[in-house]
Every structure is written in structure tokens, then in C-alpha cells.
Amino acid sequence: MSDASSPVPSADGVLDLLGLLAYASLTAFFRLADDAALAISLADKTALAEMAVAEFGHFQLLRRRIEATSADPTEVMQPFVAAIDAFHARTAPSDWLESLVKAYVGDGIAADFYRTIAQVLDPETRDLVLTVLADTGHSEFVIARVRQAIEADPRVAGRLALWARRLVGEALGQAQRVAAEREPLARMLAGEAASQLGDIGRMFARLTDAHAARMASLGLAD
Amino acid sequence: MSDASSPVPSADGVLDLLGLLAYASLTAFFRLADDAALAISLADKTALAEMAVAEFGHFQLLRRRIEATSADPTEVMQPFVAAIDAFHARTAPSDWLESLVKAYVGDGIAADFYRTIAQVLDPETRDLVLTVLADTGHSEFVIARVRQAIEADPRVAGRLALWARRLVGEALGQAQRVAAEREPLARMLAGEAASQLGDIGRMFARLTDAHAARMASLGLAD
Structure with a gap:
């Protein structure tokens, strides 16, 4: 990975960002x-496991980049452990459909976030972030699964829409x-x-707009 | 993967083997x-997660090979679900050291098994098995960890030796x-x-000999 071997600007903000993304x-x-263990069909189990493996690949890229700055990945990630752990503790899926929606929403928000921050990064960190971004989008299979479930039982839509709102609320709270x-x-x-506040507000607004579009593609009310 | 696209001999034994290895x-x-979630240090957590990701890569190779025979991977794996699930249900690690020993013992037995069966396979299945084999051996970090733990508390050695014997006993029982x-x-x-019985017996004997060598490298009595 050529990205990981070149020196990284030592700005605290960039190192923080790498730590945040690596731990996430x-x-x-x-x-x-x-969550993949909850899947009934092998195809679904494998699709979610593939998303997991892709996330581990992102972690490895980000960790190498942190190590290239001579920083200790554990220390760089440490400031974000509490917030990310709290997010997951508050959003443990109670069934397979909730897992799918969480995977889809999480993947989508991560991709939006990568795309947005790429604009403000130094060229080398941007290259790394765009490499990771190019490898998101493993969650498209979720759309068909959720739509099938809603067709089989329309009451599912209300429950999952509520769940998706909770996911975004918890994510924004931790952010x-x-x-x-x-x-x-x-x-x-x-x-x-x-x-500062105005721009972060606008970034959050862009992220929630994109989220609304994803909810629509799942067949869920925003 | 060129292995996966060529036709596979339709012998039941080969398809069974692919299903067994894929589900395993x-x-x-x-x-x-x-188990990686039990790790205290990030380095250990990552090392075990890397083993997990390697296993998923093996699964993907084996599944592609099964699909190349026009068989359904779920059906081909089905006959082995009960035995493999039973093995894991009976050998759930109760702490991090037990996880490490299980990972090391499992990785070693799998490598021995791949090496042994490669001799009796048709060339194309053998190539696939050797590809998977070349990617085992991610568990060498375990040796240092277990030896450190025994040095810190020599009583650990007896408990882990017993645990390793139980792992092998359960594996042979399911096999x-x-x-x-x-x-x-x-x-x-x-x-x-x-x-038949003689040779399977000899194969088991070779596997348990190799296991004894691995136990010695961990500093455990066989």
C-alpha cells in the first residue's frame, strides 16, 4: 500500500480522524x-460477513497509515473508543432485519462521511480515504431483503423506520x-x-439528506 | 481464481470434502x-481477527469451487453442519488463553489435514487445497503469548494442556x-x-503426532 508508507502531516486533526475511522x-x-451469525440463509450470512471482512481491510489500511506517522494505533484510537462503543451498545439489533438496516445505514453514512471529509484533507490522507470509500457499498443486497420483509408484513416498515431514526439519532449524538x-x-x-458550528451543522444536514434518500430506497418512511 | 472456474470431478467424496472444508x-x-473480542490488547485482537479474515477467504475459494460444479453450497455443506456446530458448542473457550490455544490447535490440525488429503485428490482440487494451505499458519503469535502466560503463572500450563486434549478429543470424535x-x-x-479403517487410523495417528509437537512448542504437556 503506497498510501501507508509515505509520511503523514502531523496535524492533530488528521491523526484524530485516522484514529476515529480505524476504531470505527x-x-x-x-x-x-x-450480526451475520443471526442470518438464516447462507447467502445472507455470507453477504454480511463480506461486509465485515471489507471493514477489517479498511482498518488495516488506516492502521498502517497511523503507524507510518510513528504513532501508536492503540493510543490514536483511544479517544474514540467510548463514543463508538456507546453507539453500538445503544444500537444492538434485536433481530436479523434490524441488523440489515443497521449495516445499510452505517455503510451509507460512512460513505457519505468519507466523501465529505475527502475535500478538506491533505492529498495523501485523501487518497487513503478515497481508497476506503471505493470499497464501501457492499450493502446493496439489503434493499431487496428489507423490501421483501415489508411486502410479507407491512407492519415491519414502521418498526424499521423507527429503528433507522434511532440509529441516526445515536450516531449524531456520539458525533x-x-x-x-x-x-x-x-x-x-x-x-x-x-x-465551526455552522459548517458542522451543514455537514450533518447533508448526511441526513442522504440518509433520507436511503430510507426511501428501503421502502421506509424517514 | 483459476481454480474455481474449471470443472470439478463429480465424485461424491470430493464434493463432500469441499462442503466439509467450506463449512469448517x-x-x-x-x-x-x-473470540477476538475477548482480547485485551489491540495487537492480539487484530492478530486473531486476521486469522478470522483468512478463514473467510478460504470459505470463498471453496464456495466458488463448489459453485463451479453446479452444486448448491448450502446443500453441500449441510451434512457437516451438525458435527462442526457440535464441536464448537462443546469447545467454547472460557477465556482469552483458551481462545488462543484453540486457534493455534485448530489452525495446526487444519494445515496437517490439508497436507494429508492433498495426496489423494485430483489435481485441480489438490491445487485449491494447497492454495488454502499456503494461507494457514497465521497463528504463530500464539506461541509467545501462551509461553508468557505460563511464565507468569505456571499453573496455567496444566489447565491449558487439559483444554488442548479436550479440543483434540472432541475433534476426533466429530471426525x-x-x-x-x-x-x-x-x-x-x-x-x-x-x-479403510487402518488408513484412517494412520491418518489420525499422524495428526495426533503433529499435535504433540505443537503442544511442546506452546510449552504444554501433551
């Missing part, structure tokens, strides 16, 4: 592997906590020239 | 990912069950010309 990817690997605790990261994401 | 790899992925239920597979593994 590692945790996503474990959560998706866990705000991280932004408040890690000022250099928040400043970097907002762009130094702009008013 | 898929299950190993889920079990190792689960015998599979051999009894799947005669074409057992006959293929034993070599058609030889007396």
Missing part, C-alpha cells in the same frame, strides 16, 4: 461478524460528543476559515 | 471473530462421526486400495 472500522468488523471533545478534529472537518 | 472455514471465521456417516468421503481419504 475495527468495531464494525466485530459487530457485522456478530457531537466527539466534536466537542476533539476540537482540532472538529475544526479540520469544518474548514478553518468557516464558522 | 465459515464457522472458524465466526468463532475466531467472536469419526463424519467418517461413519459419509462413506464416500471416508473411502476417498483412506485411499480406495487400502483397508
Whole structure:
């Protein structure tokens, strides 16, 4: 990986971002592997396991990049452990459909986030983020599964729409906590020239718009 | 993967073997990912997760090969689900050290088994098996961990030696069950010309000898 071997700008914001993404990817690997065990069909089990394996690949890329800065990945990830663990603890799926919706929503928000932050990064970190981004989108199989489930039992739609709202609410809550605790990261994401709160607000607004589009494709009310 | 696209001999034994190995790899992925969550250090967690990801890669290779025979992977794996699930249900690690020993013992036995059966397979299945074999051996980090734990508390050695014996006992028990239920597979593994029980017995003896060598490298009594 040529990305991982070149020096990384030592700006705290960038290192924070790498730590955040690395821990999020590692945790996503474990959560998706866990959730895959709930699948009834082998095809579904495998599809979710493939998403898990892709997340682990992202973690490995990000970890190598952190190591290339001579930083310790464990230390760089540490500031984000509490927020990401709290997110997953509050959003443990209670069945297979909730797992699928969580995988789809999480994959989509991660892709939007990667796309948005790529604009404010130095060229080398941007290359890494775009490499990871190009490998998201393993969750398209979810659309058919959720639509089938709603067709079989229309009441499922209300429950899953509520679930998706809870996922986004918990994610935004933890994101705000991280932004408040890690000022250099928040400043970097907002762009130094702009008013910090306004821009983060707009970034969140873009992310929630994209989320609404995904809910529609699942056949769920936003 | 060129292995996966060429036709496969339709001998029941070969298809059985592919199904057995595919389900064993898929299950190993889920079990190792689960066990990795018990790790305290990030390095250990990552090392075990890497083993899990390698197992999933094996599963994908084997599944493609099964699909190349126009067989349904779910159906081909089905005869082995009960034995492999029973093995894991009876050998759920109760702590991190037991997970490590299970990963090491399992990886070693799998490699021995691949090496042994490669001799009796048609060339194309043999190529696939050797490809998978070349990707085993991710468990060498376990040796240092187990030796450290024994140094810190010598009583650990007795408990882990007992645990390793239980792992092998359960594995052999399930293997015998599979051999009894799947005669074409057992006959293929034993070599058609030889007396079936004698040769399977010798194969088991070779596997347990190699296991004894691995126990010694961990610092455990066989």
C-alpha cells in the first residue's frame, strides 16, 4: 500500500480522524461478524460477513497509515473508543432485519462521511480515504431483503423506520460528543476559515439528506 | 481464481470434502471473530481477527469451487453442519488463553489435514487445497503469548494442556462421526486400495503426532 508508507502531516486533526475511522472500522468488523451469525440463509450470512471482512481491510489500511506517522494505533484510537462503543451498545439489533438496516445505514453514512471529509484533507490522507470509500457499498443486497420483509408484513416498515431514526439519532449524538471533545478534529472537518458550528451543522444536514434518500430506497418512511 | 472456474470431478467424496472444508472455514471465521473480542490488547485482537479474515477467504475459494460444479453450497455443506456446530458448542473457550490455544490447535490440525488429503485428490482440487494451505499458519503469535502466560503463572500450563486434549478429543470424535456417516468421503481419504479403517487410523495417528509437537512448542504437556 503506497498510501501507508509515505509520511503523514502531523496535524492533530488528521491523526484524530485516522484514529476515529480505524476504531470505527475495527468495531464494525466485530459487530457485522456478530450480526451475520443471526442470518438464516447462507447467502445472507455470507453477504454480511463480506461486509465485515471489507471493514477489517479498511482498518488495516488506516492502521498502517497511523503507524507510518510513528504513532501508536492503540493510543490514536483511544479517544474514540467510548463514543463508538456507546453507539453500538445503544444500537444492538434485536433481530436479523434490524441488523440489515443497521449495516445499510452505517455503510451509507460512512460513505457519505468519507466523501465529505475527502475535500478538506491533505492529498495523501485523501487518497487513503478515497481508497476506503471505493470499497464501501457492499450493502446493496439489503434493499431487496428489507423490501421483501415489508411486502410479507407491512407492519415491519414502521418498526424499521423507527429503528433507522434511532440509529441516526445515536450516531449524531456520539458525533457531537466527539466534536466537542476533539476540537482540532472538529475544526479540520469544518474548514478553518468557516464558522465551526455552522459548517458542522451543514455537514450533518447533508448526511441526513442522504440518509433520507436511503430510507426511501428501503421502502421506509424517514 | 483459476481454480474455481474449471470443472470439478463429480465424485461424491470430493464434493463432500469441499462442503466439509467450506463449512469448517465459515464457522472458524465466526468463532475466531467472536473470540477476538475477548482480547485485551489491540495487537492480539487484530492478530486473531486476521486469522478470522483468512478463514473467510478460504470459505470463498471453496464456495466458488463448489459453485463451479453446479452444486448448491448450502446443500453441500449441510451434512457437516451438525458435527462442526457440535464441536464448537462443546469447545467454547472460557477465556482469552483458551481462545488462543484453540486457534493455534485448530489452525495446526487444519494445515496437517490439508497436507494429508492433498495426496489423494485430483489435481485441480489438490491445487485449491494447497492454495488454502499456503494461507494457514497465521497463528504463530500464539506461541509467545501462551509461553508468557505460563511464565507468569505456571499453573496455567496444566489447565491449558487439559483444554488442548479436550479440543483434540472432541475433534476426533466429530471426525469419526463424519467418517461413519459419509462413506464416500471416508473411502476417498483412506485411499480406495487400502483397508479403510487402518488408513484412517494412520491418518489420525499422524495428526495426533503433529499435535504433540505443537503442544511442546506452546510449552504444554501433551
